[in-house]
Amino acid sequence: MTTLLEAWRHRPTHRQVWSLATPMMLSNLTxxxxxxxxxxxxxxxxxxxxxxxxxxxxxxxxxxxxxxxxxxxxxxxxxxxxxxxxxxxxxxxxxxxxxxxxxxxxxxxxxxxxxxxxxxxxxxxxxxxxxxxxxxxxxxxxxxxxxxxxxxxxxxxxxxxxxxxxxxxxxxxxxxxxxxxxxxxxxxxxxxxxxxxxxxxxxxxxxxxxxxxxxxxxxxxxxxxxxxxxxxGWAHWRPLLAVNRDIFIRTILLAGVFFSLSLFGARLGDAVVAANALLLNGLMLTAFCLDGLANAVEALCGHAIGAGDHLALRRALVVAGGWSLIGSVGYALFFGVYGHLFVDLQTNLPDVREIAYGYLPWLMVLPLVGVWSYLLDGLFVGATRAREMRGGMVLSALLYVLLLWLTHDLGNTGLWLAFLAFMALRAATLGWLGLCIRRRQAWVA
Incomplete structure (x- = not known):
């Protein structure tokens, strides 16, 4: 705990994180x-x-x-x-x-x-x-x-x-x-x-x-x-191409999960798929902020790994992780207090609004669960460990498919349960892989 507090109190790291995160948040908006x-x-x-x-x-x-x-x-x-x-x-x-x-x-x-x-x-x-x-x-x-x-x-x-x-x-x-x-x-x-x-x-x-x-x-x-x-020479291109290949596979699987929400939601009715789309817009809104912090993690962790600096790596993760947690709590509170207004601004259809209101608690929990996968994605990207990212995504996607099958009788509730579990699994698998790399003392060569 003392080590974490010392890392959090390092003011230069806070300045570094926000000097990188702020432009990226604005970039995401464009x-x-x-x-x-x-x-x-x-x-x-x-x-x-x-x-x-x-x-x-x-x-x-x-x-x-x-x-x-x-x-x-x-x-x-x-x-x-x-x-x-x-x-x-x-x-x-x-x-x-x-x-x-x-x-x-x-x-x-x-x-x-x-x-x-x-x-x-x-x-x-x-x-x-x-x-x-x-x-x-x-x-x-x-x-x-x-x-x-x-x-x-x-x-x-x-x-x-x-x-x-x-x-x-x-x-x-x-x-x-x-x-x-x-x-x-x-x-x-x-x-x-x-x-x-x-x-x-x-x-x-x-x-x-x-x-x-x-x-x-x-x-x-x-x-x-x-x-x-x-x-x-091929040897010089192999690392870059391998990283790009693994990120491509990871991204395709991630998109497939998001597409499945629309696909299976459509089978439950037009109003359901529309309500789900409105709620997912809330998830996209959280990404504007939290992805900016993940981009800062990519740059700072990659820099620390290149420099062989264990302390800088820890500080970057702790500071960016702390602000990411604060941001996710802020979004959860926002959707809890202003969730109905958020839905109403997007549609005036009574049946769509009614369905969306019922699933706002899921939207409140989603930033708190998903924030860790964003943060860890930044760490693995900065470390150019795309193979582990791909492996974690494959496992998470497979478990998501299994959960979809197990919860199909629950309708849209089962769909949101499987999706929330998928976001938690992404974070859990990346966290476990990260701990394994740490135990081997392999983050910094």
Whole structure:
């Protein structure tokens, strides 16, 4: 207990945590802004098919972008450890690797998506006119895919290099350019749906170019050079690719669990699935704050591991963990006091409101349970121990499926019970794996 209190009282660590967490919280708030702006602009076009085309097209475009989002987490840990080891050459090399991988995956994914677009849009069962406009949107939109992935890689590197403010500015440039071009192309030039796609492309590429410029500035005065000779060998790429592979598998399983809530909820009725969606928006709201603290853990723990500093690692975990607990309690109290208002702001449908009110206690407990999996994810990402993350997620997902089967007679209550247990299992498995690594004294080499 004394050791924990000493770690908590270390003021410089508090400043470090919040200097990283605050920009990331603000960055998280900008994430849904591009889709919101696109749909808002499309909603003011004369035809309903325009809004439908942008909605459908955005959903299809999100598939490769979301699936390849591991580039962010996969880069952060390596950059943080290189910074902690004060190895400027390694920091430069990690940056180059991540950017090359982002461009390669962006081009490959775009090329593979093009012939599959008619089939993907067909699965939406949209009208012929909406399908045509959605295809027009996507044929242009995919030109921005390499830039979107470059932004993921750049954001991961900036977080690992403890430049979270640059990540925020990168996202602000992307979103502000997108807004400005939407107004110009759609309302000024009257280009309609293609104008919305071009505005999004312009925002992504302007963000990528800005990020590349800031990345160049960050390494310009560093000693050392990119190790191009090592990058020609498979052994140098294997760790990064292995981490990205394991994070990809972990992310797919996590998304599958969230998708199952909508899938099984839909079988219980339209009002049930709608109420569940409103409550899950509350979970997304908690992520804005708690994920920012997890990002700080990624950077600080990775730095401590790279530096071989056990004490700094403990301090980062204790301080970020303490603030995460405070944040989760705050959210639990918020949903307990203002839960009905939170639901009412999202819908005026009486049957949906009534169902959502009954499940607010689950939403109150969820931040208190889920906070630990967010925090431990940050530790494992910073330590580039994605294999353990993948293993923990596989076990948690399997137990979740078992619980779904055991509680299917309980209806929506069983669904929420299984989901809450899944979040607890994520934290428990990562906590157990973390203790095993600690017993081996293997966190810091």
């Amino acid at each position: 994430v849904p802004l591009v889709a919101l702006v696109d749909s808002s602009v499309a909603g003011h076009l004369p035809h309903t098919q325009d809004l439908g085309a942008v909605t459908v097209g955005s959903a299809v475009y999100a598939l490769p972008v979301w699936s390849l989002g591991f580039l962010r987490m996969g880069t952060t840990g390596f950059a943080a450890q290189a910074l902690g080891a004060r190895n400027a050459s390694a920091l430069r090399t990690v940056q180059a690797q991540a950017l090359l991988l982002a461009v390669l995956l962006g081009v490959m994914a775009g090329a593979l998506m093009m012939p599959a677009l008619p089939w993907l849009i067909g699965q939406m069962h949209s009208t012929p006119l909406m399908t045509t406009r959605a295809l027009d949107y996507l044929h242009l939109r995919l030109l921005g895919l390499p830039a979107a992935l470059l932004n993921y890689a750049l954001a991961g590197w900036f977080i690992g290099a403890q430049r979270a403010g640059t990540t925020l500015s990168l996202l602000l440039v992307t979103n502000l350019v997108n807004i400005a071009l939407n107004l110009l192309f759609v309302f000024g030039f009257h280009w309609g749906v293609p104008g919305i796609a071009l505005a999004s492309i312009g925002g992504e590429w302007c963000g990528a170019l800005y990020g590349l410029w800031r990345a160049h500035q960050a390494v310009r005065d560093m000693v050392g050079q990119i190790d191009w000779q090592a990058m020609r």
